[in-house]
Amino acid sequence: xxxxxxxxxxxxxxxxxxxxxxxxxxxxxxxxxxxxxxxxxxxxxxxxxxxxxxxxxxxxxxxxxxxxxxxxxxxxxxxxxxxxxxxxxxxxxxxxxxxxxxxxxxxxx
Amino acid sequence: xxxxxxxxxxxxxxxxxxxxxxxxxxxxxxxxxxxxxxxxxxxxxxxxxxxxxxxxxxxxxxxxxxxxxxxxxxxxxxxxxxxxxxxxxxxxxxxxxxxxxxxxxxxxxxxxxxxx
Numbered sequence: 001x002x003x004x005x006x007x008x009x010x011x012x013x014x015x016x017x018x019x020x021x022x023x024x025x026x027x028x029x030x031x032x033x034x035x036x037x038x039x040x041x042x043x044x045x046x047x048x049x050x051x052x053x054x055x056x057x058x059x060x061x062x063x064x065x066x067x068x069x070x071x072x073x074x075x076x077x078x079x080x081x082x083x084x085x086x087x088x089x090x091x092x093x094x095x096x097x098x099x100x101x102x103x104x105x106x107x108x109x
Numbered sequence: 110x111x112x113x114x115x116x117x118x119x120x121x122x123x124x125x126x127x128x129x130x131x132x133x134x135x136x137x138x139x140x141x142x143x144x145x146x147x148x149x150x151x152x153x154x155x156x157x158x159x160x161x162x163x164x165x166x167x168x169x170x171x172x173x174x175x176x177x178x179x180x181x182x183x184x185x186x187x188x189x190x191x192x193x194x195x196x197x198x199x200x201x202x203x204x205x206x207x208x209x210x211x212x213x214x215x216x217x218x219x220x221x222x223x224x225x
Contacts, residue, residue, distance in 0.1 A: 032211050043113070043199050043216030044152065051211070087151060096142060096165055097201075097214055099151030 004088045009104040012082075018075040020103055022088030025069040031092050033064060035073045037084040038102070044087065047073065078107045111136060113217035115200050121223045122190050130185040130220045134202030141183040142214060143175060144199040152199055158183055187222075195224045 005023045012018040024033060034049040048055055048062045050071075055062040061074040075082055087102040114133045122128050134141050140159045144152035154167035158177035177183045181202075187194055198221075201214035 034213055036213075041218075043201075043218045044214075046213040046215060049211065049213055085151075093211060096154040096157060096167070098154065099144075101151055 006103040011106050012078045014109050018078040020073040020086050023070045024090045027090045031090045033071050034089045036087045039084045083107045115217040119221045126190050127188045132183045132200030134181050135215050138202035139181045140203045142201045143185045146197040190224045192224050
């Protein structure tokens, strides 16, 4: 599985867009990029995933660079409830999900 | 539609004891994975069960074992508990293999195990 690197922490003002970067320079052509978040004392929550194209759902948008070496998770209007640890994971089909330390996002009022 | 459910939510055990944790997967899912999450760290993969067999295993000793039942529910057993086994144990399930090969894992809220 691709090794991903993320900043350990970020702050974002409530109501503004939160842009969380992830570097996955060793990702291969068949590895998907997944994003999860974990709010304190809960299990990880699936947010979004993609392979090459940008993806959007009701929670977030995922922007993957053309060379697939990095991606950005965008929360368009961050709220206090978005404060969590965000994990970026690269994964082949059939392989287990490998979690790193993630990015601790603090949404500030 | 119930998501992944785990029991119990909290558990306190003494060193050397044995513990069994339980998991019911999300409806329609047949593959179950277990993760251990120490305080302040990301979840670490323990093993995965599919068709009642262990299919993949992470770097965990044989003290950690599991089982999957015909209804797809699963148990995680840990023998000879150590203080270092204190952690949040997470169960996750996913869609049947071959039907949605990029399908994500869906996690329960875990069992908090404290070993004293």
